Amino acid sequence: MQRGVKLVHQIFHHCWLSAKFDTIRNSSMLKINDIKFQYPSGPRFEFPNFSCQQGEHLLLLGESGEGKTTLLHVLAGLLKPHEGSISLKGQDICSMSGSDLDKFRGENIGIVFQTAHFVKSLNVIDNLILPQYLTGVPIDRQKALDILDRLNLNDKANKKTTNLSVGEQQRVAIARALINDPELILADEPTSALDDKNSNEVISLLEQQASISGAALIIVTHDQRLKEKFEKRIEL
């Protein structure tokens, strides 16, 4: 019964978000133009132009050394490109800095890293609430519990993250990326450490949860297993 109510709630949520996004679907939510990045006395990268619509799922494929993580960090505003622009929701990330950028990123971008890391001293639920606190969004414990429920982690809320299995940790990391209803979810090699079964699970989870939240999903990977799963692919 409870699960049914939750499902209805999720569908409504989805519909509401879809309605909201239909109005801006025509213009690209994320637009990348002529990004060039140069490490000091290191490799230089030029990235292809691409754009991403609201709620769209995108796979960025590339071998190691082709700047996948660099691109992801540039997209997240963690690295500043030397040339080019990135517009997210009409805002140029490259021109932002300091606490404005930190806040904008916290509110609009959820990141799932290759290996899941947490604030080890906090338990699962507090790790989920943390992004709310850090961006100044009102703390909503119930929302965090709901997301855990969606990911079948409801019994882990009060566990320390170090007591979870690698798969569970990756799911909590996904939950954390979702907590602030970001417009964009960036995932850096989310499957590279996982076997086929877990890999499939994580990818479908990412896709499913991004859809429920109405967020765009960009996965950066060298994992050829994911190739067929995504319609829209960009090779680096």
Added chain:
Amino acid sequence: MNLLKISWANIAHKPLNSLLILLLLSFGVGLISLMIVLNVSLQSQFEKNVKDIDLVLGAKGSSLQLLLSAVYHVDAPTGNISLQDFENFKRDRKTRIFIKEAIPMSYGDSYEKFRIVGTTHAYTEHYGAVPEIGAMWKVPILDSLDRVITDNFTINEHGLRVDTIEATIGSKVALETGMGVGDTFFSFHGLDNASEAHYNVVFKVVGVFGETRTVVDQLILSSLESIWAVHPPKKGDGPKKREITAALIKVTNSIGVLSLNGSDQIKKGNMILAAPAIEINRLTQQFGIGMTVLSAIGILIAIISFISVFISLFNSLKDRKYELALIRTMGGGRWKVFMLILQEGLILSILGFILGLVLSRIGLLVMSAALADEFHYTLSDLGLVKFEYTMFAITIFVGCLASLLPAFKAVRIDISKTLADG
């Protein structure tokens, strides 16, 4: 959820590490604070009891011992001087103008470790002691063989005469022995209960002094005559030369201190004059060395504890680099990361300081109990001493200082590189 909670979680996450820091800091702070409180407490005890006494006259011996026994009643008397010599000293034509007041005292006996002092009412006036219950003792009139001239005596089971003599007791004596007005007791020779009692005289409590927070609180006071009556001449001997143990002297001006020391009567009577100001100075210098050494150890421990705060925070950055980078990517600004680290150092410092104060007060209570056992002195004031506020400020300051560098380092973490190295 707030920064304080995260900082606290980090401290609790490494309980052993945090415990070590807290132990070091609290021992350092505790030792320093204990020394300071002890110093303040003893100093005030010294000053209160020595109040306006410029010189102490007594039998030849150690000046310090004379002072400790006559003023603080913590040491054995140096011996007795004859009453005649004391009178001669007072009346010496060359020096008498310098003597404002001379209060004679006889002591050396005790009851239940509380000292019995025979003196005049001037002694109680000097310390502002007034009976709260009952009255001051009345002076008995003695015959030439130091027997009380009265018809009101009793005969004990050995057929010997027992005179009754009045005494007024200090508040602490009343409290600890449970004696009140109307109770009687025998005096014991010496300062512990180990020796023989003097059964020829029974003391009767006629009054209890209100608390003065001076040495009077722990004394049993009676007349000079009562002490003579307790120690009469042996059977068959003639009249005994009357003696006193010491005299507290106030001078008219500071030149008097020097002049009185040069009095011929001092040498003649085989006496010495001790100047409390000089003796206390010498005494505080002596245990001052011990206190300085202990304080220095305390400071050293405190410094080590702050270094351990620094090392601990600095080391934890290595483990938590990724965590801190993560906090930055999740919307936490530089300021928040900075405060997170700073607060950890500060929380540890404040906790350590509070624990240190608790330790110092426990130490004080233990020492007080020991002192009370030995000398009936108490260091009852457990309140904060002024310097401890300064210590708190210093603790906060050094705590900040120790956390500052790690906090800066945390802010300067290269987020992208840290995450990429993951």
